[in-house]
Amino acid sequence: MHDAAYIGGIELGGTKTVFAIGDRTGTIVRRHTVATREPASVIADACAFFNTGGLHIEALGVGAFGPVVVDRNAADFGHLLDTNKPGWSGFNLMGALAQGIAAPAQLVTDVGAAAIAEQHLGALRDVDIGVYLTIGTGIGGAIVCNGQLLPALLHPEMGHIALHRLAHDRAPSTCAFHDTCAEGLVAGPAIMARFGASLDHFPPDSAEFALVADYLGQLCSNLVLTLSPQRIVIGGGVAHAPGLTHAVHQAIVRQLGVYGPRASAQPGYLCPPALAQDAGVIGAMLCTVSAAASHPAVIA
Structure with a gap:
């Protein structure tokens, strides 16, 4: 990934979902927020955001509410498990995103993404x-x-x-x-x-x-x-x-x-958090950088 490349981030929360495009430093250049409704609508929103606007992303980081299977070696990788959020239990999140967005993706939890951002740029960096x-x-x-x-x-x-x-x-x-x-x-x-x-x-x-x-x-x-x-x-x-x-x-x-x-x-x-409401989506973007720098598998 070269210095001018863009990366994408999704913060899938229980109430709202944030999409963003930015660079490897965590600087956001474009973002959009939607309500977290049923899975099909949120996936359609994600595809529309990342596939239009002229900014091609070379990697996508996803921070999702859980419980969600973050182990890439698991047969049900990327699936939501039983959750309090109606309509999302059992949903194949990463499979659905892969069908609509042509970029290699990394998955962490939404709070894991926020922790990554705060560790790199915010209140946990020291x-x-x-x-x-x-x-x-x-x-x-x-x-x-x-x-x-x-x-x-x-x-x-x-x-x-x-x-x-x-x-x-x-x-x-x-x-x-x-x-x-x-x-x-x-x-x-x-x-x-x-x-x-x-x-x-x-x-x-x-x-x-x-x-x-x-x-x-x-x-x-x-x-x-x-x-x-x-x-x-x-x-x-x-x-x-x-x-x-x-x-x-x-x-x-x-x-x-x-x-x-x-x-x-x-x-x-x-x-x-030092990064306030941006921590989750910035961390989702940064998890793609951390994974690329260490190994190709998802970090969890």
């Missing part, structure tokens, strides 16, 4: 091991270790880690698979179901805010004790609520007590 969490339509996570996404049997499903319910909390989980997982308790749809409004409608000193911060603090505390990351980045629509990052960090410190790495109590240990 750490050996870091975690990226996204709190939005669902909750997802990725682990970056020495510049690469940590390989796994499938990919990390941090949003489905079980939490301890607060004593007064009787709200049903919105996850179809688990009663007490983080996604079912405090992802965007769960917050709407339990409070009737998004979190940014509540002040940081409210009981609603405190509940969400406590549960996300539990999730992050589990990750601190399990992985001992040097930094955790928290992004996604829910994380945009003013004051949430600070409140979650306070919950982490409170829940860990004096146990755990001292650095986890320092300012900046839990932080927002």
